[in-house]
Amino acid sequence: MQTFQDLLLQFETFFNRHQFPSQPQNLYEPCSYLLKLGGKRVRPVACLMTHELFAPLNNDVWNLATAIELFHNFTLMHDDIMDQAPLRRGFTTVHEKWDLPTAILSGDVMNIFAYVHLNKINTQYIHDVITLFNQTAIEICEGQQLDMDFEKREFVKIDEYLQMITLKTSVLLAASMKFGAMLGGATDGCSGLLYDLGKSMGIAFQLKDDYLDAYGDANKTGKQLGGDILANKKTFLLAKAAELANEDQLQNLKELCNRNDKNKVIDTLAFFESLQLKSLIQDEINTYTKQAYAYLEKVPVMEKHKVHLHALLDMLLKREN
Amino acid sequence: MQTFQDLLLQFETFFNRHQFPSQPQNLYEPCSYLLKLGGKRVRPVACLMTHELFAPLNNDVWNLATAIELFHNFTLMHDDIMDQAPLRRGFTTVHEKWDLPTAILSGDVMNIFAYVHLNKINTQYIHDVITLFNQTAIEICEGQQLDMDFEKREFVKIDEYLQMITLKTSVLLAASMKFGAMLGGATDGCSGLLYDLGKSMGIAFQLKDDYLDAYGDANKTGKQLGGDILANKKTFLLAKAAELANEDQLQNLKELCNRNDKNKVIDTLAFFESLQLKSLIQDEINTYTKQAYAYLEKVPVMEKHKVHLHALLDMLLKREN
Numbered sequence: 001m002q003t004f005q006d007l008l009l010q011f012e013t014f015f016n017r018h019q020f021p022s023q024p025q026n027l028y029e030p031c032s033y034l035l036k037l038g039g040k041r042v043r044p045v046a047c048l049m050t051h052e053l054f055a056p057l058n059n060d061v062w063n064l065a066t067a068i069e070l071f072h073n074f075t076l077m078h079d080d081i082m083d084q085a086p087l088r089r090g091f092t093t094v095h096e097k098w099d100l101p102t103a104i105l106s107g108d109v110m111n112i113f114a115y116v117h118l119n120k121i122n123t124q125y126i127h128d129v130i131t132l133f134n135q136t137a138i139e140i141c142e143g144q145q146l147d148m149d150f151e152k153r154e155f156v157k158i159d160e161y162l163q164m165i166t167l168k169t170s171v172l173l174a175a176s177m178k179f180g181a182m183l184g185g186a187t188d189g190c191s192g193l194l195y196d197l198g199k200s201m202g203i204a205f206q207l208k209d210d211y212l213d214a215y216g217d218a219n220k221t222g223k224q225l226g227g228d229i230l231a232n233k234k235t236f237l238l239a240k241a242a243e244l245a246n247e248d249q250l251q252n253l254k255e256l257c258n259r260n261d262k263n264k265v266i267d268t269l270a271f272f273e274s275l276q277l278k279s280l281i282q283d284e285i286n287t288y289t290k291q292a293y294a295y296l297e298k299v300p301v302m303e304k305h306k307v308h309l310h311a312l313l314d315m316l317l318k319r320e321n
Numbered sequence: 322m323q324t325f326q327d328l329l330l331q332f333e334t335f336f337n338r339h340q341f342p343s344q345p346q347n348l349y350e351p352c353s354y355l356l357k358l359g360g361k362r363v364r365p366v367a368c369l370m371t372h373e374l375f376a377p378l379n380n381d382v383w384n385l386a387t388a389i390e391l392f393h394n395f396t397l398m399h400d401d402i403m404d405q406a407p408l409r410r411g412f413t414t415v416h417e418k419w420d421l422p423t424a425i426l427s428g429d430v431m432n433i434f435a436y437v438h439l440n441k442i443n444t445q446y447i448h449d450v451i452t453l454f455n456q457t458a459i460e461i462c463e464g465q466q467l468d469m470d471f472e473k474r475e476f477v478k479i480d481e482y483l484q485m486i487t488l489k490t491s492v493l494l495a496a497s498m499k500f501g502a503m504l505g506g507a508t509d510g511c512s513g514l515l516y517d518l519g520k521s522m523g524i525a526f527q528l529k530d531d532y533l534d535a536y537g538d539a540n541k542t543g544k545q546l547g548g549d550i551l552a553n554k555k556t557f558l559l560a561k562a563a564e565l566a567n568e569d570q571l572q573n574l575k576e577l578c579n580r581n582d583k584n585k586v587i588d589t590l591a592f593f594e595s596l597q598l599k600s601l602i603q604d605e606i607n608t609y610t611k612q613a614y615a616y617l618e619k620v621p622v623m624e625k626h627k628v629h630l631h632a633l634l635d636m637l638l639k640r641e642n
Contacts, residue, residue: 027463082422105462108428115436118451119451130440145348148426
């Protein structure tokens with residue numbers, strides 16, 4: 001049983017061994033560039049951690065963790081185009097540094113390389129692994145589509161919002177945790193618990209993102225407070241506000257969304273407070289957090305083996321940035 | 322043993338059974354739209370034909386043929402963005418009919434659905450099939466990158482051009498023909514012959530495209546004669562012209578490329594004739610065509626079983642459109 005940090009260091013070593021071919025340079029250089037920007041590597045390391053609950057790490061799980069991280073970076077490269085994002089992890093995005101065709105094609109080939117690593121897994125597991133991988137990949141595309149669809153709407157319902165973040169964000173963490181258990185030889189019931197754990201954790205993580213945008217400490221998050229509010233982003237807070245507002249309040253909310261002045265954030269936060277949204281989103285985060293801990297509780301391995309997964313949950317859910 | 326036409330009809334029936342989910346509509350409608358524009362289905366049907374040389378058609382090969390056609394259409398959707406193409410098979414391209422993010426994301430999900438079908442194949446074959454599929458997919462991305470790199474250059478060498486069309490066009494036909502043999506239980510040597518056959522056939526096919534652009538009958542091709550010349554596209558003819566030209570002729574060729582007047586095509590064709598390029602490209606097509614027939618000759622099955630593959634080669638290589 002190793003800590004997140006221990007496994008992170010080992011993962012980076014294994015992951016960096018994966019080198020793209022050198023030619024054509026214009027295809028592969030953008031892939032290496034994006035990977036070198038780093039990242040928290042939460043998904044692949046979570047996969048390694050759940051594997052260690054059941055079996056010692058082996059080549060299969062290292063390759064699977066690599067596939068997960070390559071796939072994740074492929075989606076980032078394409079999402080950045082779709083979102084017209086200028087920066088990723090503080091550096092110029094691929095489509096800005098190179099161009100649009102490059103970011104499309106380099107993303108495509110990175111996705112294929114994810115499948116190259118999946119295909120290195122022992123034949124015994126390969127069908128089930130690829131089944132879950134494909135299902136998850138499809139759900140992530142669906143989540144990104146819903147996110148884009150939501151941009152064109154004035155408000156979305158809470159259920160729709162939760163469905164979108166589940167697909168876009170949490171199923172990959174869920175699948176990563178299930179993959180580790182599957183390759184470790186866990187029963188279906190047991191690996192299913194780890195899927196549910198990852199899913200709850202992913203939702204709580206995304207809700208915390210929404211919380212920190214409105215109520216975080218800009219010195220700690222490194223982001224402008226109220227960035228989502230300024231962009232009228234469809235967050236849990238906006239969805240909940242629209243759900244709870246009476247007719248007059250809804251009119252107020254619409255007017256707030258249409259404003260672009262310097263007091264938009266402070267006035268919107270005051271409006272959210274009139275509906276007690278800070279406490280409501282905290283409750284929601286707590287609900288999913290408790291779910292996550294409850295699933296971990298049920299995993300039938302010795303409590304002392306769960307200590308590092310507990311620490312990971314704590315790290316992700318109690319974060320202030 | 323069935324003809325191309327027989328198998329095409331059956332393939333269409335099987336392929337149309339593949340339905341994308343209905344929601345999110347903005348993700349899947351563009352996928353269905355592109356598939357409904359049709360296409361020659363040469364690759365999946367070639368896969369079925371080589372399979373029939375060795376074994377009766379089964380679910381594995383139908384799923385593999387479906388995966389090939391889904392993958393091919395995914396590359397078309399993304400290539401059309403990169404090439405800024407307004408039309409595909411005479412209809413508006415996806416990025417024009419919807420928008421850029423839609424064409425990226427719908428392409429991405431179509432690629433994943435190709436792997437969904439691959440993953441339905443019997444466990445016995447799945448590793449080898451996915452290995453060749455991934456290798457081919459990577460080569461196709463590399464070929465597209467070379468094609469884009471070439472656009473920025475004045476001239477390319479013949480070897481570079483042949484490498485590009487091999488990767489971009491012919492390896493998918495090669496792999497399709499090998500896949501059919503693999504799943505039919507052919508030996509490695511035998512399925513290798515079908516790979517080489519498909520590769521030679523694919524190169525001859527692309528060279529014929531170059532030939533028809535310059536020397537075809539516009540009434541039959543349905544395309545403007547000299548379209549490639551007008552766009553300074555890096556074709557076999559342009560590469561060969563640059564290779565054979567002496568210093569003065571190279572200067573002439575550069576001037577021709579810089580022209581945009583109405584006589585550009587006719588003057589370039591006259592220049593090509595001064596280097597006897599029409600006969601040289603015919604020779605090159607013949608060389609690859611003969612290679613393809615020679616590989617077919619070597620395939621160790623009864624001659625009478627090869628008759629429909631012969632007809633396919635004839636159809637593709639002697640075409641006038």
